[in-house]
Amino acid sequence: MSPLLFWTFSLLMLVFGVAVVINRNPVASALSLVVSFLGLAALFMSLDAYFIGIIQVLVYAGAVMVLFLFIIMLLDLRAEEGRQVSWLALTGGIAVALALLAQIFYVIHNLKSAHQTFPPLARSTFDDVRNVGLLLFGSYNLPFQIIGVLVLVATIGVVLLSKREPR
């Protein structure tokens, strides 16, 4: 992938990621999250992971986002009025995040393979749904079934949690 496209999509993703955090209105945050996830899907496709990129658009930009917007609509949330900002909490949070970022940079800088470019692929990966599927239903069959049970349990839990208590 050309560096220009990589940095374009990375900047798109990061700028809208920041917008998620600093927007006061939850609806604006949710819509910024969609754009951020679309940029991330483009980055996945730039890494020849077409299946993951499409799953990203379907699950995150589609399902999860509808869920967020639906809940915002259901609770009828408005933008937070300007509560007084605690400067101590603000600077503390930003300092901890920056410390984490510095540690990540340090680790990546000292990683030898981080300075290498990606080796070329021998074959095209346009059929990587097939390859992922073979692995998923072969070596990872048991985890796949466990994840199915997990989703079932989550569904039952959501139904139970949103049932109104009889008074």
Added chain:
Amino acid sequence: MVTLGDYLIVSGILFAIGFAGVMLRRNLIVILMSLELMLNASNLSLVAFSRFRVQPGGLPDYNAQVFVFFIITVAAAEVAVGLAILVALYRARQTTDVKDIMSLKF
């Protein structure tokens, strides 16, 4: 050329943005969105390593992509349960602000 480190740095910055969101915001919905950002940052570095470790057959390491698939599934289930808890909380307390929920604060 774009190196592996570039992808890892972008992923690290995204993780830090999500972390700052969890630390700074007080609206529970935005905290859940920031959690999603952090999960996606880890997905990005997993896919970058998958592409970097080309197998002898000339294909990327698909084990990492299966792992990402599992992470996406678990994250979707987590959002569903988290939002259901949020709705139950809103019914009980009429708030989504973490400043109003202080029972666990010492």
